[in-house]
Amino acid sequence: xxxxxxxxxxxxxxxxxxxxxxxxxxxxxxxxxxxxxxxxxxxxxxxxxxxxxxxxxxxxxxxxxxxxxxxxxxxxxxxxxxxxxxxxxxxxxxxxxxxxxxxxxxxxxxxxxxxxxxxxxxxxxxxxxxxxxxxxxxxxxxxxxxxxxxxxxxxxxxxxxxxxxxxxxxxxxxxxxxxxxxxxxxxxxxxxxxxxxxxxxxxxxxxxxxxxxxxxxxxxxxxxxxxxxxxxxx
Amino acid sequence: xxxxxxxxxxxxxxxxxxxxxxxxxxxxxxxxxxxxxxxxxxxxxxxxxxxxxxxxxxxxxxxxxxxxxxxxxxxxxxxxxxxxxxxxxxxxxxxxxxxxxxxxxxxxxxxxxxxxxxxxxxxxxxxxxxxxxxxxxxxxxxxxxxxxxxxxxxxxxxxxxxxxxxxxxxxxxxxxxxxxxxxxxxxxxxxxxxxxxxxxxxxxxxxxxxxxxxxxxxxxxxxxxxxxxxxxxx
Numbered sequence: 001x002x003x004x005x006x007x008x009x010x011x012x013x014x015x016x017x018x019x020x021x022x023x024x025x026x027x028x029x030x031x032x033x034x035x036x037x038x039x040x041x042x043x044x045x046x047x048x049x050x051x052x053x054x055x056x057x058x059x060x061x062x063x064x065x066x067x068x069x070x071x072x073x074x075x076x077x078x079x080x081x082x083x084x085x086x087x088x089x090x091x092x093x094x095x096x097x098x099x100x101x102x103x104x105x106x107x108x109x110x111x112x113x114x115x116x117x118x119x120x121x122x123x124x125x126x127x128x129x130x131x132x133x134x135x136x137x138x139x140x141x142x143x144x145x146x147x148x149x150x151x152x153x154x155x156x157x158x159x160x161x162x163x164x165x166x167x168x169x170x171x172x173x174x175x176x177x178x179x180x181x182x183x184x185x186x187x188x189x190x191x192x193x194x195x196x197x198x199x200x201x202x203x204x205x206x207x208x209x210x211x212x213x214x215x216x217x218x219x220x221x222x223x224x225x226x227x228x229x230x231x232x233x234x
Numbered sequence: 235x236x237x238x239x240x241x242x243x244x245x246x247x248x249x250x251x252x253x254x255x256x257x258x259x260x261x262x263x264x265x266x267x268x269x270x271x272x273x274x275x276x277x278x279x280x281x282x283x284x285x286x287x288x289x290x291x292x293x294x295x296x297x298x299x300x301x302x303x304x305x306x307x308x309x310x311x312x313x314x315x316x317x318x319x320x321x322x323x324x325x326x327x328x329x330x331x332x333x334x335x336x337x338x339x340x341x342x343x344x345x346x347x348x349x350x351x352x353x354x355x356x357x358x359x360x361x362x363x364x365x366x367x368x369x370x371x372x373x374x375x376x377x378x379x380x381x382x383x384x385x386x387x388x389x390x391x392x393x394x395x396x397x398x399x400x401x402x403x404x405x406x407x408x409x410x411x412x413x414x415x416x417x418x419x420x421x422x423x424x425x426x427x428x429x430x431x432x433x434x435x436x437x438x439x440x441x442x443x444x445x446x447x448x449x450x451x452x453x454x455x456x457x458x459x460x461x462x463x464x465x466x467x468x
Contacts, residue, residue: 057331059363063297067327070304074321081317087308093301097291128362128385129293151362164398 010176013198061127066093153181244410245358247432270311295361300327387415
């Protein structure tokens with residue numbers, strides 16, 4: 001069996017669906033705003049540009065996305081957007097915040113098996129209240145020794161979490177769907193990382209290169225994790 | 235000198251001004267919406283009611299406040315509110331998020347003296363990105379051994395933080411302006427608490443009773459803290 005003191009998981013798009021919900025919300029936004037957009041304006045691109053511009057002020061998560069939708073509607077619609085459209089944008093935002101957690105396939109069984117052998121930690125970014133709600137209502141909470149909701153998943157954050165939990169980097173494994181947030185900074189800090197891609201990746205998480213090296217692996221699905229770790233079947 | 239292993243501080247309205255900024259924002263909102271409010275509607279009360287109704291979904295902080303202002307504007311204005319008013323609400327929200335930190339009197343000197351004798355921790359609730367920005371730009375960051383940004387300041391949260399930092403409750407002192415968030419749950423967990431009131435208190439933080447007992451004290455200002463702790467002048 002591979003030796004780690006802690007196996008850490010990303011949450012959104014690693015344990016449960018998230019990005020598909022944002023895509024559906026974005027499509028609702030495009031349908032709502034298209035009647036008000038001047039010719040030649042790509043509504044979806046304008047929204048992504050607004051999210052990118054707002055990231056440093058609003059951070060990650062659904063409330064940030066909601067405010068960016070409001071601002072994009074104002075910018076795109078130029079005074080023509082009525083109050084009822086803003087009301088629908090609020091509904092889109094609330095629907096995302098209150099949507100039930102939809103677990104990815106095999107997640108519960110995988111965590112059950114892996115938590116029998118390793119100490120598990122959850123590391124996620126986004127809204128404090130939304131991420132907490134999802135963790136608590138996922139039914140997976142009890143598998144995790146520690147849950148960390150962070151502002152940004154960069155080298156500094158991983159260093160702080162490893163220090164705080166007193167984990168040596170080479171005894172730490174992170175599993176997630178984003179090379180930018182879950183994989184590269186962990187490898188850069190001397191940790192191990194397993195990439196499990198999700199069908200959709202948010203524009204602002206995209207990177208050009210895939211890491212290579214002995215401390216990195218890519219799996220097709222989370223179902224392959226127990227075997228990769230060397231946990232034998234019951 | 236009084237014996238504590240950790241002295242913890244609340245941030246908003248304990249180290250720096252916050253609620254006065256929300257009050258000014260609320261006044262801007264009232265001026266913006268009053269022309270659209272039907273007779274007999276109290277705009278400020280409607281906004282507070284919306285914040286209260288949204289607390290469980292949006293949580294604390296400026297982004298939650300911004301979304302509540304948008305929703306209150308929709309509810310109050312009933313289709314009459316133009317896009318330009320929503321644009322101004324977004325400006326109010328951004329101004330709050332980007333406002334420079336304004337320290338309360340004597341805070342820097344008090345932290346300098348107290349941090350020479352005790353390990354200091356900061357415990358605050360609100361937006362991850364906004365609270366992090368304020369801590370980093372306050373110039374006070376270096377005084378704190380640990381910064382904890384939490385969803386809710388209740389008994390469960392304090393128990394988790396004390397466990398995580400391995401502090402015995404009776405060796406823990408919390409200092410803050412809110413009886414509901416900084417004082418009562420800490421006393422209930424067996425800790426010590428010092429209340430330093432701020433001129434304004436958010437409606438949703440108000441409680442009816444003031445705690446009494448040997449582990450509670452109230453000071454007129456943070457300036458009195460070093461003497462209360464028994465730190466003698468240099």
